Amino acid sequence: MNIIALFGDNSVGKTHTFNILYDELLKIAGVTSTGKTAFGKRDFEDILNFPLGRKVALFSMGDYSKATIEKINKYNSLGIDTFVCACNNKFKNPIKLISTFPNNIYYKSTTMIKTDYNTLNMTDALNLISLI
Numbered sequence: 001m002n003i004i005a006l007f008g009d010n011s012v013g014k015t016h017t018f019n020i021l022y023d024e025l026l027k028i029a030g031v032t033s034t035g036k037t038a039f040g041k042r043d044f045e046d047i048l049n050f051p052l053g054r055k056v057a058l059f060s061m062g063d064y065s066k067a068t069i070e071k072i073n074k075y076n077s078l079g080i081d082t083f084v085c086a087c088n089n090k091f092k093n094p095i096k097l098i099s100t101f102p103n104n105i106y107y108k109s110t111t112m113i114k115t116d117y118n119t120l121n122m123t124d125a126l127n128l129i130s131l132i
Contacts, residue, residue, distance in 0.1 A: 001076045003101045004084045004131050006124070008108030010063060013121050014086035015042050017108065018060035020125040021084070022046070025056075025132075045071065047080065054081045056132055062086025068094040076101075082132055104131045 008014050019042060025031055030051040038044050045059045057075040061067050068085060072094070075083045087094050089107075098105075106128060109120040 001080055001101055002082045003072065003098050003103040004082060004106065004128060005087045005098050005103060006062065006085070006106050006108055006128060007087050007089045008062075008110070009089060012108050012110050013117065013124075014062050014088075014108055015060050017121045017124045017128070018044075018058065018086055020121055021128050022058060024125055024129060025058075047075075047078075056080070056082045056084060059083070059085045063088045065091040065094055069097055072097055072101075084128065084132065106131065 006014050006017060022036075022044070025048055026033065032049045034047040034049065036044050036046040039061055043061045045057065048056045048058065050056060057080045059068070059071045062085060065088070068087060068091070071085065072083060087098065089095070106124070109124050111117060111120055
């Protein structure tokens, strides 16, 4: 399983970026959801089926170290091709586990200018799509 991890500090927009990512992936022809599971107001997980049988799992709860580790192990055991997750960069154990897989680490863009927030999140989401 390949892992793509969106790394960032607390409250920098990882979940917002993941929601944009999810919406953009579902716009791709032939991509279907197996059923999004919500956690709270904005966090979620889902498996997306891509053309030619590729399966991509997404998990946005990157501020929960134990949950991130559990999901990596779960999706690896399910034979998922690519696991995309948010990951708080202060957590050592998820980072250690991610490093044992083929991986791409993408660092969340940040800004102090509030008007740039949505643009940066969209840019980050599109960059993550290019890694999938």
